[in-house]
Amino acid sequence: MSLLAVPFMVTATAYAQTAAPVAPTVYVSAPVVHGAAYTPAQVAKKCGIFETCATTKIGLGKGDFIVRLSALGVLPTDRTSKLWLNGSRIPGNVSTTNQVMPELTFEYFFTDNVSIDLIAASTRHEVAAHGTPYGKIDVGSAWVLPPTVTLAWHFRPHKRFNPYLGVGGTMMWFHNVSPAGGLVQKLNVGFTGGPSINAGFDYQVVGNWFLNVDVKHMFVRMHAWANDRDSGAFIKAHDSLDPVVVGMGIEYRF
Numbered sequence: 001m002s003l004l005a006v007p008f009m010v011t012a013t014a015y016a017q018t019a020a021p022v023a024p025t026v027y028v029s030a031p032v033v034h035g036a037a038y039t040p041a042q043v044a045k046k047c048g049i050f051e052t053c054a055t056t057k058i059g060l061g062k063g064d065f066i067v068r069l070s071a072l073g074v075l076p077t078d079r080t081s082k083l084w085l086n087g088s089r090i091p092g093n094v095s096t097t098n099q100v101m102p103e104l105t106f107e108y109f110f111t112d113n114v115s116i117d118l119i120a121a122s123t124r125h126e127v128a129a130h131g132t133p134y135g136k137i138d139v140g141s142a143w144v145l146p147p148t149v150t151l152a153w154h155f156r157p158h159k160r161f162n163p164y165l166g167v168g169g170t171m172m173w174f175h176n177v178s179p180a181g182g183l184v185q186k187l188n189v190g191f192t193g194g195p196s197i198n199a200g201f202d203y204q205v206v207g208n209w210f211l212n213v214d215v216k217h218m219f220v221r222m223h224a225w226a227n228d229r230d231s232g233a234f235i236k237a238h239d240s241l242d243p244v245v246v247g248m249g250i251e252y253r254f
Contacts, residue, residue, distance in 0.1 A: 082238045164202075
């Protein structure tokens, strides 16, 4: 073999090795949620209603619709009271019992930070007057329907823990009103309403399930009339109920 052929053969061999097609390297990134990587098999798996999966959105934000079921405590503060007997002011104050009932809430997020919610609940309360010229007077009982609409600002959208503050308004209808009997034979309670403020937080437990804790303070007055004007004991009462409403419940995002 000629010595001149050796460099040619070496060059040809190197060119053949360099020119050989090389399969491109493909990198597949598994989705990551809060530092946990999911395999393609896990991504393809259908996510259960009580599971947090790769497709589960973390936290709350724009477009979310929430339905919440809570245990609700209604605690009237009876801040101030006024009583009249046959048109004359008399000493005394009104007290209203506390109550615990279930509550249903619907909430929608207009933006990541702003939501509106409506609560639906009805509670039964006993009413009495104390320190009157007749001593303690059992006035009666009434059911209260206080729909409340609240606009809230959420401080940590798309986070598991998301505190908020809100302002809104409350309307109160009193129904199934029952006089106590004795001195009070008839009882009427008027419609009322007022502003409200609230604070609370949502915490994502698993999947689309959240824990909610909420405290509202409603500023409303109760106006009640006992008996007829010609009964000889016509009683009128104004009471600043101003209830504190405490709720804790579980909610689901749709």
